[in-house]
Amino acid sequence: MRFLVVGAGSWGTAFTRVLLDRDHEVVLACHTAEQAAAIAETGRNPRYLSNVDLRPARPVALADAPGDVDVVVVAVPSAAFADVVAALPGDAPVLSLTKGLDPGTGERLSTRVRGRGVAVLSGPNMAEEIAVGLPTAAVIASEDGFLAGQLQHAINSSVFRAYVNPDLVGVELCAAAKNVIGLATGAVDGLSLGDNAKAALITRGLVEMARLGDVFGARTETFAGLAGMGDLIVTCWSRHGRNRAAGELISQGVSPEDAIRRIGQTVEGITTAPVLQALAKRVGVEMPITEGVVSVLSGHSIGELLARLMGRQPTEE
Secondary structure, eight states, X not given: OEEEEEOOSHHHHHHHHHHHHTTOEEEEEESSHHHHHHHHHHSSOSXXXXXXXXXXXXXXXGGGOOSOOSEEEEOSOHHHHHXXXXXXXXXXXXXXXXXXXXXXXXXXXXXXXXXXXXXXXXXXXXXXXXXXXXXXXXXXXXXXXXXXXXXXXXXXXXXXXXXEESOHHHHHXXXXXXXXXXXXXXXXXXXXXXXXXXXXXXXXXXXXXXXXXXXXXXXXXXXXXXXIIIHHHHHHHOTTOHHHHHHHHHHTTOOHHHHHHHHXXXXXXXXXXXXXXXXXXXXXXXXXXXXXXXXXHTTOOXXXXXXXXXXXXXXOO
16 A cells, blocks of 8 residues: 655654555655754664664655555644644545544544544554564554555554554543653652552553543543543553653753753653643543643642542542
8 A cells, every 4th residue: 555654753753664564655745844854865764763764764854754555643732733634635534643632622623633544553562662673563443444444554564563443532531631740650660669669550540541431422441442441540550652752851840831842852741741730620520530630730749649649538539
C-alpha cells in the first residue's frame, strides 16, 4: 500500500520504519523542508531516533505532501492535529497516532477528521523500542470495520501485533487520559514515594479513565486492554515515557515549560490535562487525579495535592 506519514517526530519516524519493514511505499511529510532534505541526504532523521534507517521512504516538506496515497498516517501533536488534517490533500482515510484531545474544542481527535475515513492506533508503543524492532502489540480502532481490518493486515507482523477494536471512543479517551496519569506517576518517582504509591496511583488512574469512558458509552473491556491498561503501564513505568519524565521534573521544582524544553519533545499530558478536566466537569465525572495534576501545573504545591488525595473520605473500591 501507499502511505503518507505526516509528522517526522519520534513516533512518525518509528512508524515509518514499521511500514517499510512490511514493504509498503512511504512518503514521510516533515515539518520543514530542511528536515526533509537532511533525511533525503542521509537516510536518517537528524533530530529524532537518528539511529533508524528510513530508506527507501521519500521525505518531503508538509506543503508538498501528495494526495494520491491509500492511507494518511497522522503523527503530530494534538494542538496541531485539527489544522493538519483539514489541510490534507486527497481523500484517503486517516490513521491517527496522536494521543490527546483537541485543545480548542475538547473533542476527540477523530471527530476533527471530516470527509474521509478514520481509524486510531494506540497501545503500549514506545517509539524508541519499536524503532529497533523490539516486539509490541497495538489496537486499531475504527467505526469502519473494513478499514480497521485493512490496516490490521497491512501493519501486523512478527514484531508488531495488531488487534482491532470497534470502540473508537474508548480507545481515544484512554490515549488522552493515560498521559495525565503518567505525569502524576512521574511525580511519585520524583518524590521517591515508592512502588506501592505508584501502583496505587496507576490503579486509581485506570478507574478514572474507565469512569469517564462509561459516560460516553465506551466498552469496559477497552480499559483493561492494550489501549487502557497496557498503554497506561508503559507510560507510567518506562524510562522512555515523556509524560513520566516531565512529572518527575515538575515534582522537583522545574516549571512545566522548562520540563518540555529539557525533554525536547511534545509532552501531551501537559496539553491534555486541563482539556480533560474541563471535559470531565462538563459531563459530571469525578477525576481527582486529573484535577490534582491540573492544580500542580497551575503552580499549586504537590504536598497539598498529596494531602488532599490521601485525606479523601474512605469509600468502597
